[in-house]
Amino acid sequence: MTTAPLIILVRPQMGENIGAVARAMSNFGLEELRIVAPRDGWPNPKAVEMAAGAEYIITDAKIYDDFTSAMADINIAYATTARPRDMNKRVVSVEVAMQEIAPSLTLPQRERELKVALVFGSERAGLENDEITLCDNIITIPTSENNRSLNLAQSSVIIGYEWLKMSAELGVPSAEKNLQQSAPKSDMFGLFEQLEEYLDKSEYFRTENKKPIMWQNLKNMLLRGAWSEQEIRTFRGVLRSLWERSK
Amino acid sequence: MTTAPLIILVRPQMGENIGAVARAMSNFGLEELRIVAPRDGWPNPKAVEMAAGAEYIITDAKIYDDFTSAMADINIAYATTARPRDMNKRVVSVEVAMQEIAPSLTLPQRERELKVALVFGSERAGLENDEITLCDNIITIPTSENNRSLNLAQSSVIIGYEWLKMSAELGVPSAEKNLQQSAPKSDMFGLFEQLEEYLDKSEYFRTENKKPIMWQNLKNMLLRGAWSEQEIRTFRGVLRSLWERSK
Numbered sequence: 433m434t435t436a437p438l439i440i441l442v443r444p445q446m447g448e449n450i451g452a453v454a455r456a457m458s459n460f461g462l463e464e465l466r467i468v469a470p471r472d473g474w475p476n477p478k479a480v481e482m483a484a485g486a487e488y489i490i491t492d493a494k495i496y497d498d499f500t501s502a503m504a505d506i507n508i509a510y511a512t513t514a515r516p517r518d519m520n521k522r523v524v525s526v527e528v529a530m531q532e533i534a535p536s537l538t539l540p541q542r543e544r545e546l547k548v549a550l551v552f553g554s555e556r557a558g559l560e561n562d563e564i565t566l567c568d569n570i571i572t573i574p575t576s577e578n579n580r581s582l583n584l585a586q587s588s589v590i591i592g593y594e595w596l597k598m599s600a601e602l603g604v605p606s607a608e609k610n611l612q613q614s615a616p617k618s619d620m621f622g623l624f625e626q627l628e629e630y631l632d633k634s635e636y637f638r639t640e641n642k643k644p645i646m647w648q649n650l651k652n653m654l655l656r657g658a659w660s661e662q663e664i665r666t667f668r669g670v671l672r673s674l675w676e677r678s679k
Numbered sequence: 680m681t682t683a684p685l686i687i688l689v690r691p692q693m694g695e696n697i698g699a700v701a702r703a704m705s706n707f708g709l710e711e712l713r714i715v716a717p718r719d720g721w722p723n724p725k726a727v728e729m730a731a732g733a734e735y736i737i738t739d740a741k742i743y744d745d746f747t748s749a750m751a752d753i754n755i756a757y758a759t760t761a762r763p764r765d766m767n768k769r770v771v772s773v774e775v776a777m778q779e780i781a782p783s784l785t786l787p788q789r790e791r792e793l794k795v796a797l798v799f800g801s802e803r804a805g806l807e808n809d810e811i812t813l814c815d816n817i818i819t820i821p822t823s824e825n826n827r828s829l830n831l832a833q834s835s836v837i838i839g840y841e842w843l844k845m846s847a848e849l850g851v852p853s854a855e856k857n858l859q860q861s862a863p864k865s866d867m868f869g870l871f872e873q874l875e876e877y878l879d880k881s882e883y884f885r886t887e888n889k890k891p892i893m894w895q896n897l898k899n900m901l902l903r904g905a906w907s908e909q910e911i912r913t914f915r916g917v918l919r920s921l922w923e924r925s926k
Contacts, residue, residue: 456833458826485826520907527844574843579705579732586703586836593837596821597774627917636920650913656904663900670874670897673883674921 435537437595438464438547440502440509442563443554444584445471451482451490452585453552458486460592461599465493466502471554499563504618508533508658509549511567512587513559518645520652523570526590530598537599547616550591555584565648566617568655615661623664623671624651630675682784684795684842685711687749687756689810691831692718692802698729698737699832700799705733707839708846712740713749713796746810755780756796758814759834760806770817773837777845784846797838802831862908870911870918871898877922 439462444450447470454465470476474495483490496502503509510529515521524532533548551567553559564570573582573590582590628647637643659667686709691697694717701712717723721742730737743749750756757776762768771779780795798814800806811817820829820837829837875894884890906914 455826459822459829459833461823461825484830485828520910573840574847575706576708576843578708579702581732582706583731585832586706589833589836590840593820593840596823600821630921631917634920634924636917646913649910650917653904653906653910653914656906657900658903659900663896666893666897667900670878670883671921673881674877674918675924677881677922 436462436464436599437510437533437537438462438466438506438549439588440466440468440499440506440549440551441470441584442468442499442502442551442559443471444552445555447472447476447478448482449555449584450476450479450493451484451486453588454479454483454486454489454493456585456588456592457489458483459589460596462592462595463489463492465489466496466549467493468496468499468502470495499566500617500621503549503566504621505616506547506549507614507616508546508569509551509567509617510569510571511551511553511559511564512571512573512591513553513564514572515570516561516564519561519564520649521564521570522568522656523572526571526573526594527598529569529571530594534595534598546614552584552587561648565651566655568614568658613660614658615664619661619664620655620659623654623668626668627654627671630671683709683711683846684757684780684784684797685709685713685753686835687713687715687746687753687796687798688717688831689715689746689749689798689806690718690801691799694719694723694725695729696802696831697723697726697740698731698733700835701726701730701733701736701740703832703835703839704736705730706836707843709839709842710736712736713743714740715743715746715749717742718801746813750796750813752794753796754793755816756798756814757816757818758798758800758806758811759818759820759838760800760811761819762817763808763811766808766811768811768817769815770819773818773820773841774845776816776818777841781842781845799831799834862906862911866908866911867902867906870901870915873915874918877918 439453439457441450441453444467450467450470457463457465467474479490480487515523536546537548551559553563573587575582631637637646686700686704688697688700691714697714697717704710704712714721726737727734762770784793784795797818798806800810820834822829878884884893
């Protein structure tokens, strides 16, 4: 049973930083770490060295080749990053994110296992727009105008700290129902594949160079509904219904 | 005029850690650093190296030989440490500490300059009982039972983060923007009309008596994204594109 959000590190560079994240996780009650394409390979002795009491998190970390595989069974994902201009994605504070997440994961009456991911990009470049698009929300950490740049170790400490505070308090009502019902991401990925095929065939994206941004916007708006598995099936049925008539 | 608490580092060992504290300070709007008896002397190039945008805090840091001199002009001090057994000292959470400090420093009507210090001990041994005794309160940071040990960089990030939140009363940024952008309902009604027409014509609702609930569910899930006017236009274009192909 999942009782805490997972951490997904996408293309982390320094082993030391992976270790620092693991340490912060164990300091604040986060347990499961997924790593996508770590730059220096895996296992990484420097990660273990920096983990300081969190070696078990490093040992148990799961490694993925690409982001979509790491996200396949995730129901709700929060990207920790600045919102790119022109991307219409819900932005929440760390506090609000944890207020949403904590009750959904800890309430005993929920019907099935729910997986929530907190997603961090690489030290240098953060997350790519494609990756942010696949997340449901963006978490923003307030910083002073003097120095807006937080590193991975710092961000993970703040995220973990707010998680521990919130999960310890609980009783917070929030958006619980939306989080509980949202389908695993792989369901949305399947929907995207189907829709993209239809749109390509019907020449919806008039020019090839406009497609990336148009397609990104479309995925963003479809993800925002946090649809359940049943709802995704329904929508795919709608698309199919419109499409089939063309045969 | 002091408008933020000072940080006092007592006998810090590694220059890297001093730099990390300075970085966290500048990230979260803390400006004045005092250092008591740094182990490796002063200035320390490694502190500058780790400061990453907070070099000015390192450069302006004041160095003291002993703790009492560093504390001389301080009005209120909070020790960041575990409470020693048999010491009867008030213990507060980071949050509560900042709730106490922020109004005192920012209210314009206070009569004289007030100096508040947040005091950190050395990496290895923390603060001595004598030093804790000179502080007014102890700040405690919640941690998981799995790993209670926080390092200087981590603690300073949390302290700074709570300071910034409290001083800016940052509460909830977020959802507001989504609400503002959401289109007038008539736009969604137009979309519904168009979609219903297509679905009727393609015989999506197999039986007339199932239609009401199916259609209601579909509208619910589409509304949940709180789409903007532009997004609704986009989606209508998608529907049209799929549909037109059937002509």
